[in-house]
Amino acid sequence: MELARRGLNVVLVSRCDEKLRQVAKEIEGQYGQKTHTIRVDFTHDHIYPFVAEQLQDMEIGILVNNVAMSYSDDFALFLEIPSAEQKITEVINCNTLSVAQTTRLVLPGMLQRRKGLIINISSQVGIHAQPLLALYSATKAFVIYFSQCLHAEYKSKGITVQCVMPFLVSTNMNKMKSSCLVKSARAFAREALNTAGYSSYTSGCLLHAMQSFAFGLLMPDWLRMSSVFVGKLHTTAQQRKAQRGAYKEDYTLEGIEE
């Protein structure tokens, strides 16, 4: 949306036809920019020839590697990941393979034109390793290293690779409402895009830069990684889960349909 607001045509990629149609309509109606939609599921590894075909003959000036998924609605031990065998592959494909493969498809065109911007969305849990989100946190660390190395490899050829590491943004992923601590998606996108070209490694906005600094001070690695702290965090998450379960039971006992 923010890219369209700034006058760019947009290629939208997601799993859901309905959502793609709706966003494309909004962009075309509101900003008068052209759109092209590609429906793919990034949890699969065989989709890239199709994506390549869809992008053929298009001049992609800015690539935003935004797609990612989590696997639990709360903190959980690695072996508590639901349907772990399948989920592990899906999360790695969606959060890391997509970044490398899509970059592989788009970068050659940028190199030919000797200009291009790749924005890779990581997370603060990619910088500050987060126990009880082990797999997600590790995939976000991949995005940081990949971005930094790629930036070093290609900046002399006119390509900027920026890594954005947000704290909390109000989206479908975390289902939080925006507040003084949680940025709205629109406000975040606007501020983060203003940093493109100025910073290749950023929290994306001032609020998140301050939160990152404070988090580093208040929650140093030794504390975040200590068994006692992780144990307490896990117990609290388990209690929240039990409460949610109990709430659901009360709810159904009253005979109210979900």
Ligand SMILES: NC(=O)c1ccc[n+]([C@@H]2O[C@H](COP(=O)([O-])OP(=O)(O)OC[C@H]3O[C@@H](n4cnc5c(N)ncnc54)[C@H](OP(=O)(O)O)[C@@H]3O)[C@@H](O)[C@H]2O)c1
């Ligand atoms: N929200 C936060 O607090 C937060 C904090 C730090 C970092 N981040 C990062 O910010 C980025 C955006 O996340 P978000 O919070 O906006 O999450 P989101 O609301 O769940 O959006 C994720 C996007 O990825 C797409 N997507 C998810 N799984 C997909 C799949 N298998 N195939 C194709 N598309 C898929 C979704 O589209 P469809 O559902 O339509 O397919 C959606 O457009 C992610 O990289 C996330 O790690 C978010």
